[in-house]
Amino acid sequence: MDLITYDVLxxxxxxxxxxxxxxxxxVGSFVGLVFxxxxxxxxxxxxALVLPLTYSMGLHASMALLLGIYCSGYFAGSIPAILxxxxxxxxxxxxxxxxxxxxxxxxGDEAITLAVVSSFNGVLVSVLVLLLFAPLLAQVTLMFTSxxxxxxxxxxxxxxxxxxxxxxxxxxxxxxxxxLVSTVGIDEASGVPRFTFDRPELLAGLALIPALIxxxxxxxxxxxxxxxxxxxxxxxxxxxAGVVAVFMTTMRHRWLSLKSAxxxxxxxxxxxxxxxxxxxxxxxxxxxxxKPGDRFGQGEKKGLIACETSNNAVIGGAMVPxxxxxxxxxxxxxxxxxALMIQGIQPGPxxxxxxxxxxxxxxxxxLVSNVAMVAWASAAKRAAARIVTVPSHVIVPVVIAVSASxxxxxxxxxxxVLLMGVFGLVGFLLLRHGFPVAAMVLxxxxxxxxxxxxxxxxxxxxxxxxxxxxxxxxxxIFAVAGAIVVFNLWRxxxxxxxxxxxxxx
Amino acid sequence: MTRNLDLLAGLALMALSAxLVVWSLGIEQGPDANAVGPGVVPLICSFxxxxxxxxxxxxxxxxxxxxxxxxxxxxxxxxxxLSLGYLAAYSAVDFRLGTLVYVAACMALLGCxxxxxxxxxxxxxxxxxxxxxxxxxKAALPTWI
Numbered sequence: 001m002d003l004i005t006y007d008v009l010x011x012x013x014x015x016x017x018x019x020x021x022x023x024x025x026x027v028g029s030f031v032g033l034v035f036x037x038x039x040x041x042x043x044x045x046x047x048a049l050v051l052p053l054t055y056s057m058g059l060h061a062s063m064a065l066l067l068g069i070y071c072s073g074y075f076a077g078s079i080p081a082i083l084x085x086x087x088x089x090x091x092x093x094x095x096x097x098x099x100x101x102x103x104x105x106x107x108g109d110e111a112i113t114l115a116v117v118s119s120f121n122g123v124l125v126s127v128l129v130l131l132l133f134a135p136l137l138a139q140v141t142l143m144f145t146s147x148x149x150x151x152x153x154x155x156x157x158x159x160x161x162x163x164x165x166x167x168x169x170x171x172x173x174x175x176x177x178x179x180l181v182s183t184v185g186i187d188e189a190s191g192v193p194r195f196t197f198d199r200p201e202l203l204a205g206l207a208l209i210p211a212l213i214x215x216x217x218x219x220x221x222x223x224x225x226x227x228x229x230x231x232x233x234x235x236x237x238x239x240x241a242g243v244v245a246v247f248m249t250t251m252r253h254r255w256l257s258l259k260s261a262x263x264x265x266x267x268x269x270x271x272x273x274x275x276x277x278x279x280x281x282x283x284x285x286x287x288x289x290x291k292p293g294d295r296f297g298q299g300e301k302k303g304l305i306a307c308e309t310s311n312n313a314v315i316g317g318a319m320v321p322x323x324x325x326x327x328x329x330x331x332x333x334x335x336x337x338x339a340l341m342i343q344g345i346q347p348g349p350x351x352x353x354x355x356x357x358x359x360x361x362x363x364x365x366x367l368v369s370n371v372a373m374v375a376w377a378s379a380a381k382r383a384a385a386r387i388v389t390v391p392s393h394v395i396v397p398v399v400i401a402v403s404a405s406x407x408x409x410x411x412x413x414x415x416x417v418l419l420m421g422v423f424g425l426v427g428f429l430l431l432r433h434g435f436p437v438a439a440m441v442l443x444x445x446x447x448x449x450x451x452x453x454x455x456x457x458x459x460x461x462x463x464x465x466x467x468x469x470x471x472x473x474x475x476x477i478f479a480v481a482g483a484i485v486v487f488n489l490w491r492x493x494x495x496x497x498x499x500x501x502x503x504x505x
Numbered sequence: 506m507t508r509n510l511d512l513l514a515g516l517a518l519m520a521l522s523a524x525l526v527v528w529s530l531g532i533e534q535g536p537d538a539n540a541v542g543p544g545v546v547p548l549i550c551s552f553x554x555x556x557x558x559x560x561x562x563x564x565x566x567x568x569x570x571x572x573x574x575x576x577x578x579x580x581x582x583x584x585x586x587l588s589l590g591y592l593a594a595y596s597a598v599d600f601r602l603g604t605l606v607y608v609a610a611c612m613a614l615l616g617c618x619x620x621x622x623x624x625x626x627x628x629x630x631x632x633x634x635x636x637x638x639x640x641x642x643k644a645a646l647p648t649w650i
Contacts, residue, residue: 056642169564173518173557176550180525183550187543190535194543195528218588222577225584225615394622397611398630400588401604404595405634409644414596421592425585432576433514455541463541 003135003352004360012360015060016368024061025365028068029372033380035069036076037387038395040224041217042089043073044331044438048212049399051339052406059343059358064365066339070332071369072376074275074312075119079381080388082111088388091275091311094283098307101299109381110241114301116377117246118257118308123370125261125309126268126316130323131363137324138352146460147467149325149349150453151477153446156327158481159270160439168488170435177426178443179450181206189455201415208338210416211444213403214423215437216331221399222428224392243378249301250309256286256302257309264310268317274330274438275311282310315366323351323359326449331438334445510576511565518558525551583614599649604631 015021028050035046046069054062077088082099095115102111144152157179161171184195185205196202250257260282267278286306287296296303318329326348328334340347345355352359377384407420427437461467469475529551532544577585591607608627617623638644 052644053637053642056644169557169560173554173561176553176557180547180550180554183547187535189540190533190537190543192533192535192543194532194547221588222581222585225581226578391617393612393615393617394626396584396615397608398626400591400611401608401630401634404592405600405604405638405646408595408600408646409638409642412596412645414593417592417595418589421589425589428585429576433510435514451546454546458541459539463539 003138003356005356008356009360011357013364015357015361016364018058018060020058020061021064021365022368024057024064025068025368026372026376028065028070029072029369029376030068031065032069032072032074033076033373033376033384034387036073036088037079037384038390039080039084039086039088039388040220040392040395041399042077042220043070044212044335044441045216045220045399046073047332047335047339048209048216049402049406051212051335051342052209052410054339054342055410059345060361060365062339062343063358063362064369066336067362067365068369068372070315070336071119071123071312071366072373073332074315075116075308075373075377076384078115078119078308079112079384082108082115083385084388086388089275091279091314092307093276094279094307095304095311097283097297098300098303101297102301102304105299107241107299108385110246111299111304112377112381112385113241113243113246114249114304115308116374116381117243117250118260118305119312120370120374121250121257122261122264122309122311122313123315123366123373125258126265126313127363127366127370128316129262129265130316130319130366134320134324134359135352137320138349141324141349142353144349144473145471146453146456147471147474148477150450150457151468151474151481152325153327153450153453155477155481155484156321157443157446157450158484160436160442167434168485168492170433171439174430174435174437174439175443175446177430178440178445179447181211181440182444182447183451189452201413206419207411207416208444209410210407210420211423212335212338212441213407214420215427215441217399217403218420218424219427219431219437221396221403222424223431225396243374250305253302253305256289256305259285260306260309261313264313265317267310268314268329269320270329274318275314278314279307279311282306319362319366322347323362325349326351328442328445331441334438334442337445509565511561515558515560515562515565518554519562522551522554522558526555580614580616584611587611587614596647598647600634600646601631601648603647604634 031046031050032043035041036043047066050065050069054065074089074091077092078095078099079088081087081092081095082103085096085100087093087096099111099115102108157175161168161175184202186193186203193203263282263285264278267281283303283306286302290296294300294302314330318333321327321329322333322336328337337347345358403420404417407417410416430437430440457467469478526548529544529548532547534542587610591603595603605627608630609623612623612626634646638646
């Protein structure tokens with residue numbers, strides 16, 4: 001069965017004939033650039049904030065806006081990393097090491113251009129992998145039953161928990177909280193209300209948009225309000241560097257670019273991971289493979305190429321489990337699940353079979369957003385360099401005011417606006433105690449998938465719990481999950497052994 | 506409490522999960538007695554949280570983390586209070602007035618003393634919301650006039 005036929009390809013590419021799709025791709029790319037470049041604001045926050053606006057947009061226009069933000073947002077975090085030694089997003093933390101040194105040497109413009117070209121290469125490779133790999137995987141997943149889906153979703157939440165800031169325990173807590181949040185409301189299978197406390201607003205469940213905006217935007221603004229009104233000095237962009245010349249530099253390091261892109265793709269495919277892990281692994285690999293004369297830590301281009309290629313390559317990788325299994329690969333794709341559902345599209349095993357033209361359109365839009373990202377970054381990098389210095393006393397109230405309006409615009413209820421505030425406080429408490437907020441969001445999104453498939457699998461197999469271990473694919477997935485748990489426990493033990501004993505106070 | 510936030514988190518988590526266990530046990534079975542009941546998954550998650558809270562408490566009791574400072578500083582408390590007030594009153598106040606007052610007050614709380622910024626930023630935010638939500642996307646925000 002060939003999922004991507006010539007007709008499907010033509011239909012999919014036909015989405016680009018709508019001029020509004022182009023407009024929203026460029027708008028999204030610009031919004032992503034602004035949010036990514038502003039310290040404290042991230043691509044997930046940007047996508048969560050614009051998600052309510054997509055209710056009144058068509059399917060293709062809304063995907064164009066969100067994918068535009070996705071591409072640019074992951075790159076633009078490198079701008080503050082390079083200019084003020086502060087990563088705009090966690091995915092650009094490794095970029096700080098070489099990028100800031102380059103800026104201090106008067107090569108800030110070259111570093112930003114190198115970051116955008118490397119990001120372009122990363123997205124390009126990852127989209128090619130998505131195009132080749134997703135249709136193949138989709139054919140396999142059509143044979144899965146609820147047993148395999150539960151196993152996969154379980155592996156997903158375990159991966160999310162396992163990679164969470166070094167503490168698997170805190171990751172598990174965040175995921176469990178997310179799953180519990182997803183159970184609020186009337187249970188669809190039995191019609192029984194759960195955790196509703198006789199409040200009619202809760203019968204339909206806790207809405208996703210207030211949760212996303214509260215956890216990603218409001219919580220981060222409360223964190224940002226601590227360090228208000230400090231003056232940020234950005235490094236000046238001195239010598240300018242052309243895109244073509246920088247592209248040739250990346251081509252001279254094509255094997256490093258390809259290796260970093262593939263690292264990003266693989267990390268992206270693993271559910272619950274993200275650009276931060278990809279860029280650190282790619283940077284570590286670049287350092288490991290360094291040659292005499294390389295100056296890692298002192299503005300080495302190869303380090304920057306590795307980080308920025310891999311963190312944007314996560315994009316195509318993360319779309320693979322989203323579009324074939326309905327399981328998000330990173331926080332942004334978790335929000336994209338909500339975006340697709342707003343448009344009446346259910347991501348999952350039947351997506352590629354039923355929505356093959358949309359898959360082609362998404363791939364095409366990612367490629368166009370990639371070009372838009374390079375164009376915006378080249379045209380506006382000096383303006384973007386000013387964004388990094390916007391003080392938090394401007395960012396915090398503006399983002400909270402926009403968040404409130406965005407939530408209110410969806411259902412016009414004050415309850416959801418207040419709910420966003422409650423999620424914001426929960427998110428702040430999680431962040432303050434070192435619990436990963438992204439894991440909770442993924443728990444909210446994966447919760448219904450886990451629950452429905454768990455219950456269906458048990459009912460179909462006469463409540464036999466061993467079915468998860470007797471079916472081969474499910475057993476293999478659980479074996480991988482077990483290995484992840486063992487690896488994390490071993491890693492935690494190693495880390496504990498290295499920690500100095502606490503001194504009595 | 507300024508030290509060992511993990512101990513505080515572990516204890517709070519245990520209290521919350523104990524409450525969730527009780528609530529989960531109170532969820533009805535539903536009409537089909539042979540199906541997996543609607544309370545099963547919440548109960549598993551609540552017990553999971555209880556176990557995690559217990560492990561976190563024991564871990565942090567045995568190996569306390571270094572001091573990490575208060576949960577929120579004074580400025581954060583004030584911003585959180587002001588913002589929650591704004592959210593609670595959002596639908597009752599004209600969004601243009603509410604946004605102007607909130608943004609200006611929040612900027613002042615956060616230490617902004619530049620009068621031009623204190624006037625222009627709230628006006629620009631209000632204009633942005635009005636243009637994007639009310640005009641471009643036709644999303645009705647609360648208004649008096």
